Amino acid sequence: MRVIVFAETFLPQANGVVNSVVQVLRRLDALGHDALVVAPAPPVGHSAPDAPFGAELALIPSVALPGYPEVRLAPATPRRLAPIVRRFGPDVAHLASPFVLGGAGVRASAAAGVPTVAVYQTDVPGYARRYGAAPAEAALARRVADIHGRATLTLAPSTAAVADLERLGVPRVRTWGRGIDAERFRPERRSRAWRARNAPGGETVIGYVGRLAPEKQLSDLAALAGLPGTRLVIVGEGPERSRLEALLPEAVFLGRLDGDALAEAVAGFDVFVHPGPHETFGQTIQEALASGVPVVAVGAGGPLDLVDVSRTGWLYEPGDLAGMRAHVADLVGDAAKRRAFGEAARDAMRGRGWDRLVDELVEHYADAIELARAGDARFLTAVGGIPEPQPAGLRPDRFVAVGDSLTEGLDDTSRQADGQYRGWADRLAMLLALSRGAAGDSAGQDAPPLRYANLAVRSRRVRDVVDEQIPAAIGLGADLVAVLVGGNDLVKWRARPDALAARLDTGIARLRDAGVEVLLVTAFTPPNPLVARLQPRFARFNRALAQIAERRGCRLLDFGAHREFLDERVWSPDRVHLGSRGHRLLAYRAAAVLGVPDAAALAALDDALHDGDGDDPLPTREWVRRHAAPWAWRRLRGRTAGDGMSAKHDRLIELRPGDGARAPHETT
Known part of the structure; x- marks a missing residue:
């Protein structure tokens, strides 16, 4: 099978979309499939990333996202992408969190008769609201509906994301989760040395991993201030870091971590907290659960599927910061409960490896191809x-x-x-x-x-x-x-x-x-x-x-x-x-x-x-x-x-x- 991947963001960026694309490429290569990644080019003067796992790479001129220069957008047109599609001759197109580049990709693929599988990962309208662009929310929602409505199939990571798309009138939506590196993220990564560096007084560690950006609502973590015997540790980078360092002076900011260093940090947490209400899935929540760490998360979006209340963690109503603090305090004050929740969390993540998830994805590719061959896919x-x-x-x-x-x-x-x-x-x-x-x-x-x-x-x-x-x-x-x-x-x-x-x-x-x-x-x-x-x-x-x-x-x-x-x-x-x-x-x-x-x-x-x-x-x-x-x-x-x-x-x-x-x- 030949798969063309339109990636809205790509290496060297580190985020959920990029990680998913890399894992898909790795497994496609292992299965003997050919892949071409179409992605935004880095800024002028920066070296292009290497195409991982034998994939080809086509880079499209890009511009920086206003207010978030690390994110590059590639405002291509279907005509600009058409020669790339024809030259590669794909059997199916994979649209990774499509919005700008993916919007042109779905049209270019359709014009070439190539079926498309759109993977929904980013709540763009919700982000617009959070970034103070509420008047644009309706237009952005129409854009999401248009792109996914054109796709042969749309894959959403959670039941909440499926419901959001269906409210927008998007047809042919299926559930496809996200895989996890269960070998890397596991309780055995917990390190006494890491704990000694970051909680030298033996404090109970409350942790967060993710982008430090407004949509994550990390200012809500200030509600945890003053919990006795605790240390807040934040992993990640983003435009909000300076403001958060001033707001949370007692917190430890470790910056961006990858690979084994990230796994060691997550396993070193005692409680994982995620206050962001716009997660379509919540990959870092899944990594914390796999590491045997109970989770307290806002009860909206992807966490609704991931957190088993009163078994692997707690959910609280959006905006209920007193509820968030109470749930964290409940776990902080009861080591036996933390251990029980952690064991249940690890068990709940078994069988969610990336190999199985990408094998499911390949089946969705095959379904899209067959639907395109059989007739109008709107009706099934x-x-x-x-x-x-x-x-x-x-x-x-x-x-x-x-x-x-x-x-x-x-x-x-x-x-x-x-x-x-x-x-x-x-x-x-x-x-x-x-x-x-x-x-x-x-x-x-x-x-x-x-x-x-x-x-x-x-x-x-x-x-x-x-x-x-x-x-x-x-x-x-x-x-x-x-x-x-x-x-x-x-x-x-x-x-x-x-x-x-x-x-x-x-x-x-x-x-x-x-x-x-x-x-x-x-x-x-x-x-x-x-x-x-x-x-x-x-x-x-x-x-x-x-x-x-x-x-x-x-x-x-x-x-x-x-x-x-x-x-x-x-x-x-x-x-x-x-x-x-x-x-x-x-x-x-x-x-x-x-x-x-x-x-x-x-x-x-x-x-x-x-x-x-x-x-x-x-x-x-x-x-x-x-x-x-x-x-x-x-x-x-x-x-x-x-x-x-x-x-x-x-x-x-x-x-x-x-x-x-x-x-x-x-x-x-």
């Missing part, structure tokens, strides 16, 4: 970070599906009488019955039938599922319930994704409290430009579903992770619902999540057998007459397609492995 937004299906497959006795027209099976006419539909849930029920039969055969006995109900009705919404269908499923004694709902709510003008997810969560909680296993399917829209503007709200709803699934112990089918659903043959001629091919694919994807053996292989075989099946797309005029106009007429009359309808299987029916398409048997 994977939640990302979904755990692999559990090894043990579920073999329910009573399976109930709830939802709307998608789960009812609308437009899956395969082997059905006129006006009747099959659907992915019915197909999944048969796969579960077959799985039970296979298990019975291996045990030398007949397996009992699967009992199945489908309570879904077209046009139903979240409230209907929570208030009616889920209680009915519990009443039927379900031990597995599949839930796919939300689309009819999310297309509403004033839809509130978080509130919808919260309401659905009340129903999921009822199911889990009743001992029911739950399969959650993320909501989705068809690949239709008319609904592209809805993608951010669907993405936000789906991310909330992923959090519900993790919190409640549900299995989650991430529809947007499967590129085959971009194929127009998957969709019905009505351009809204799945067709028979789509229902088949969704059933097999769900079966795989539930642990049905060989579900993926069966899906490929089934799809090959039905290759060529499906209806041809309708001409627009005919589509309007048959589908759009009736829908609009119902809306004008305040009616829905599901008015007066009931579920097709509102009581349990028996499914046996040999039933196939035959009518099932109703049971109690």
